[in-house]
Amino acid sequence: MIVKPLEVSKHILQMEALNRRLPAVHPLKETVNGQARILRAGHNGEAALQFPLDFLSYDDFLIFYHLRIPDANGYFQIDALLLCNNFILIIEVKNIDGEVYFDDMGQSVRKKEGKEDSLTNPIEQIKLQHVRLLRWLRNFDFPAIPIEKIAVYTQKTLLKDFTSEKTIKNSVMRMDKLLSRIEEIQLEYTKSCLTDNQVNELAIHLLSAHTDETLHVLDKYKISFEELLKGVICPICMAVPMIRAGGKWKCNVCQQTSKTAHRKDLDDYALLINEYIGNKETRDFLLLASVNIAKNLLNEYPKRGNNSGRKYYLK
Numbered sequence: 580m581i582v583k584p585l586e587v588s589k590h591i592l593q594m595e596a597l598n599r600r601l602p603a604v605h606p607l608k609e610t611v612n613g614q615a616r617i618l619r620a621g622h623n624g625e626a627a628l629q630f631p632l633d634f635l636s637y638d639d640f641l642i643f644y645h646l647r648i649p650d651a652n653g654y655f656q657i658d659a660l661l662l663c664n665n666f667i668l669i670i671e672v673k674n675i676d677g678e679v680y681f682d683d684m685g686q687s688v689r690k691k692e693g694k695e696d697s698l699t700n701p702i703e704q705i706k707l708q709h710v711r712l713l714r715w716l717r718n719f720d721f722p723a724i725p726i727e728k729i730a731v732y733t734q735k736t737l738l739k740d741f742t743s744e745k746t747i748k749n750s751v752m753r754m755d756k757l758l759s760r761i762e763e764i765q766l767e768y769t770k771s772c773l774t775d776n777q778v779n780e781l782a783i784h785l786l787s788a789h790t791d792e793t794l795h796v797l798d799k800y801k802i803s804f805e806e807l808l809k810g811v812i813c814p815i816c817m818a819v820p821m822i823r824a825g826g827k828w829k830c831n832v833c834q835q836t837s838k839t840a841h842r843k844d845l846d847d848y849a850l851l852i853n854e855y856i857g858n859k860e861t862r863d864f865l866l867l868a869s870v871n872i873a874k875n876l877l878n879e880y881p882k883r884g885n886n887s888g889r890k891y892y893l894k
């Protein structure tokens with residue numbers, strides 16, 4: 580069964596909100612846009628993994644997507660972890676366009692459009708995850724359990740192995756080979772190491788250790804509120820700002836109208852600035868002149884405080 584389903588992380592939503600609100604001419608636009616795309620591609624890779632894993636017998640495994648666990652060196656992240664009585668399997672997902680090859684010098688190289696880039700070697704990456712998970716497990720009194728690991732590439736990647744190592748064949752593969760590899764691992768580990776109770780107990784430890792990444796992206800990139808685009812962004816053509824008239828937002832570029840376009844912009848505010856907003860901040864952020872219109876828009880959110888100190892909760 581899926582114990583921890585895959586969700587879009589707050590970090591991705593924050594980076595996408597920042598990208599949306601950064602003017603095209605901003606010096607950090609390219610960096611932020613690139614980072615938001617990398618994070619989304621990583622998430623899409625993890626999402627693609629759900630398809631093969633859905634074919635596993637749900638009684639056999641507990642599945643955790645996207646675990647981020649604190650240890651002495653910070654946090655280690657596991658894209659998917661499969662837990663059963665006999666073994667633990669770590670899966671690292673790579674969503675990379677183009678051709679990726681491995682050579683005898685331990686390099687992993689991506690070839691795309693005639694250009695070659697050196698990538699983080701997934702073998703070293705999963706080895707490190709293994710070591711960190713093993714160390715973390717020693718905090719508890721569980722009997723020893725084998726840990727297996729696989730780096731899996733989405734279907735966009737063409738993999739080539741120029742090494743003589745067996746490790747690569749067994750631990751690096753495209754997604755279409757994943758299920759047969761899991762079957763092989765199941766046949767290899769037939770001895771039960773953990774009781775059902777211990778498996779459940781370990782699952783609870785994993786869930787409670789998981790810590791979402793929380794960060795203030797404006798601080799991270801040293802971007803001030805003043806530098807952000809203000810106003811309601813047109814959901815169709817992305818022009819800004821839409822104009823409020825007759826109870827609707829109207830885009831002067833594509834003529835689209837919407838009653839609820841501001842919700843997305845208030846989501847951006849919550850992700851980038853604060854989950855609580857007052858009437859004046861709403862007018863500043865949405866470029867509204869009217870106190871009453873701002874009040875009407877905010878009425879659908881839970882509120883706290885009175886009069887000028889009133890804040891609305893944007894979740």
Ligand SMILES: [Zn+2]
Nearest residue numbers: 813816830833
């Ligand atoms: Zn428009």
